[in-house]
Structures are given as C-alpha cells and as structure tokens.
Amino acid sequence: MxxxxxxxxxxxxxxxxxxxxCAGVDRAIQIVERALEKWGAPVYVRHEIVHNKHVVDRLKNLGAVFVEELSECPTDRPVVFSAHGVPKSVPQEAARREMIYVDATCPLVSKVHVEAQRHFDAGKEIVLIGHAGHPEVVGTMGQLPDGAITLIQDVSEIADFAPKDPAKLAFVTQTTLSVDDTAEIVAALQARFPNVSPPHKEDICxxxxxxxxxxxxxxxxxxxxxxxxxxxxxxxxxxxxxxxxxxxxxxxxxxxxxxxxxxxxxxxxxxxxxxxxxxxxxxxxxxxxxxxxxxxxxxxxxxVTREDVIFKLPRVVSQAEDA
CATH class of the missing domain: 3.40.1010.20 (4-hydroxy-3-methylbut-2-enyl diphosphate reductase, catalytic domain)
Structure with missing residues (x-):
C-alpha cells in the first residue's frame, strides 16, 4: 500500500x-575497504573495482586511488586488482616490483581463467565468447600466450573462424553476457565444430x-x-x-x-x-x-530465486578479522 x-x-x-x-562485487568492495583499514590511504586500485560510478566515488572518498595501469602505482603503496580480473603479466610485474597487491578478481572469473589454462594444457585451441575491450575479456585472454585464445563476439564471426585443428577446440565465455545471445552463439559453434569442448560448468555467472x-x-x-x-x-x-x-x-x-x-x-x-x-x-x-x-x-x-552465495576474502585482508 x-x-x-x-x-x-x-x-x-x-x-x-x-x-x-552479487557476491563477487560485494567481495571486491570489501577488499578495498579492508585494505584501506589495514594499510591506510592511499590504496591504489587498478581499473574501477566494479563498474559503478557511485561505488567508485565512495571508495575514492575513503582514500582509494583508481588507475588504469600498474605503472601509475608507486611501489610503496598497496594495489588492488579489480573484480574483472587481470592478465597474468600484471601480478607478475607487481611481484617483480616487490609491491603489496591484493587480487579482487571474482572467483567465478577466476574459474574461467582456470578452465582456459586447463584446455591450453590439454593442447586445445580456445574460443572466448565475449565483448572486445571489456576488462574481463582482456584479463582472460591475458592468461595465455598470444594467439592461444580467439575472441568471438557474435554468430556471424563463427563462419570465418578457422581453427588450426577442429578436433582440438574448446570454448569459454565472459561471465556477464546475455544468456540467450550466448546460447545462440554456442549452438552455432557446436553446429560447425561438433567436437568443441564446453566449459565444465556454464561460465555465465x-x-x-x-x-x-x-x-x-x-x-x-x-x-x-x-x-x-x-x-x-x-x-x-x-x-x-x-x-x-x-x-x-x-x-x-x-x-x-x-x-x-x-x-x-x-x-x-x-x-x-x-x-x-x-x-x-x-x-x-x-x-x-x-x-x-x-x-x-x-x-x-x-x-525468481533467492541468492545466498558468499565468497571468502583473501587472507591478506581478512587476517585481522580471523585473529
């Protein structure tokens, strides 16, 4: 009423x-907040922690500094990687520079990274269904050497796709796609390449x-x-x-x-x-x-349903709570 x-x-x-x-967003925001509590301001964040201006502005007011590249971060302050995930080269560079870093990648995005690596280790060429330029796609493609992953954005691109060996093909997807659009692309991919290996469990979160x-x-x-x-x-x-x-x-x-x-x-x-x-x-x-x-x-x-998913925080920012 x-x-x-x-x-x-x-x-x-x-x-x-x-x-x-969602649980991944909630976890990523908490990671930045805990990092600020633990190390004080400023804490650097590579890329927007999540794609929302209000969330980013609130964290800026608490002392977070948002940058696009690791090179913009000083080595004496912590850096958090966004929920969308980063190429493998980013934590490698942070370690080389002896920086404190916290990975806030959503565990469901990390799952896609693990799947891609598993397929690659099995000698398979990988198709990633997703949107070019999205940070999650950049992060996933950056898990493997150049050329290991081919990005497919829509059904029309499947006809022109020529894998090295159609018998050794697998696909993964961005986690935030349209369920129906992705099903259409997957159906077209499977029609052309019947032996393509699907994800162990659907990637769309x-x-x-x-x-x-x-x-x-x-x-x-x-x-x-x-x-x-x-x-x-x-x-x-x-x-x-x-x-x-x-x-x-x-x-x-x-x-x-x-x-x-x-x-x-x-x-x-x-x-x-x-x-x-x-x-x-x-x-x-x-x-x-x-x-x-x-x-x-x-x-x-x-x-339509109730959600009760909770993702644990990384130990580096949850230790004070556990103590």
Whole structure:
C-alpha cells in the first residue's frame, strides 16, 4: 500500500529480485575497504573495482586511488586488482616490483581463467565468447600466450573462424553476457565444430543469469523498465536488452534517480525496476522515492530465486578479522 496522497496517478512498481550487488562485487568492495583499514590511504586500485560510478566515488572518498595501469602505482603503496580480473603479466610485474597487491578478481572469473589454462594444457585451441575491450575479456585472454585464445563476439564471426585443428577446440565465455545471445552463439559453434569442448560448468555467472531471469519474469507486464547501472557495466546493459526482448514497451539504463527523464512516464502505469550486479541498493530506494513524489506507488516484488552465495576474502585482508 502507498501512503502518498490519492490525487497522484497510480503506479505499480514491479521490483525485480534478485537485483543489485552479487557476491563477487560485494567481495571486491570489501577488499578495498579492508585494505584501506589495514594499510591506510592511499590504496591504489587498478581499473574501477566494479563498474559503478557511485561505488567508485565512495571508495575514492575513503582514500582509494583508481588507475588504469600498474605503472601509475608507486611501489610503496598497496594495489588492488579489480573484480574483472587481470592478465597474468600484471601480478607478475607487481611481484617483480616487490609491491603489496591484493587480487579482487571474482572467483567465478577466476574459474574461467582456470578452465582456459586447463584446455591450453590439454593442447586445445580456445574460443572466448565475449565483448572486445571489456576488462574481463582482456584479463582472460591475458592468461595465455598470444594467439592461444580467439575472441568471438557474435554468430556471424563463427563462419570465418578457422581453427588450426577442429578436433582440438574448446570454448569459454565472459561471465556477464546475455544468456540467450550466448546460447545462440554456442549452438552455432557446436553446429560447425561438433567436437568443441564446453566449459565444465556454464561460465555465465549465477548472478547474471538470475538478474536476467527476474527481468524476463516482469518484462511483458512493464510499460517501462528502468535498469540502474553504469554504461560501462556489461551485465547492466544486457538487462536492458533482455527486458525489451521480454516485452517491456520501453527500457532505459540509468545511473541513478537524477538521470530519470520523467517524460518516459507518459502513459506508464506499470514500471519494472532492477539494478545491475554492481549497483548499490540505496540507488534503487532513491528511484522508488522519486517515483513516490509523483505517483501513488504500489511496490510488488517479482522474485525468481533467492541468492545466498558468499565468497571468502583473501587472507591478506581478512587476517585481522580471523585473529
């Protein structure tokens, strides 16, 4: 029920669940916070720890310094590697420079790295399904020597792909892709190369899958879908695409409530609302509050599953807690 005056037009908010922070994002943010507690400011972070401006700005205020390359970090301060993962050359260089470093790579991204290495050790050529330039893709391709991994971004690229030996082929995927788009690419890859080895377990992470399923569950009912997340966030961009495909009449990616164009709400009676895996819950609450100032809001959760995944922190930043 709403406590907003009844003269305001009604708006039903279908609130997707799960939404927002996943276990890998939560762990990465905690790692930066613990590093700051342990070593004091500044702590350097190579690349945005997660792709969300609000998270990054809050950590900057606590004393984190974000850089794109290790060469920008002094050797006498700790450095944290982002949740997206880094090429093997980065920790090797940090060790060579005798730097203190903490790897905040999501364990589910690390799983993809391990799989790629396993396939390589077995003498297989590897296809990586993902988006060029995304830091997770750069990190995964950087686990192996140049040429060991071929990036495939869409179905059209499979026809031109010529492996050295079609009988020795494996594939892995970026963890934040569209489940449906990836299934289409995988089907085309398997049709052309029937012996291609799949991942031991699907690479698209549980959080990406769950957030997409929640949006699918509410998409057809939504006159408008708002996805809270940054434009650099792959999983957030996918949620907009999934929502439109599921039947939402319109869908937009917004950083926060301030980014809403209220003209979008013309004729809207049902709003779908979700947040990408790197967007904090207070941004969701702020969007609902902004809606309450203009509409008589009724919030209806649309829950497809519950998440209870927790990833342990690296020992180097959890020792004080364990002591």
């Amino acid at each position: 709403s406590d907003v005056p009844s003269h305001l037009p009604p708006l039903t908010v279908l609130l997707a669940a799960p939404r927002g922070f 549980y959080a990406t899958t769950n957030r997409q399923e929640a949006v699918k569950a509410l998409g057809a009912q939504a006159d408008l879908l708002l996805v809270i997340g940054s434009k650099t966030s792959s999983n957030s961009i996918r949620l907009v695409e999934v929502g439109l495909r599921a039947g939402a009449k319109a869908a937009y990616l917004i950083d926060d409530a301030q980014a809403i164009d209220w003209a979008w709400f013309e004729g809207v009676r049902t709003l779908g609302l979700t947040a990408g895996a790197s967007a904090p819950e207070d941004l969701v609450e702020a969007v609902i509050a902004a809606c309450r100032s203009r509409f008589a809001v009724s919030v209806q959760p649309v829950e």
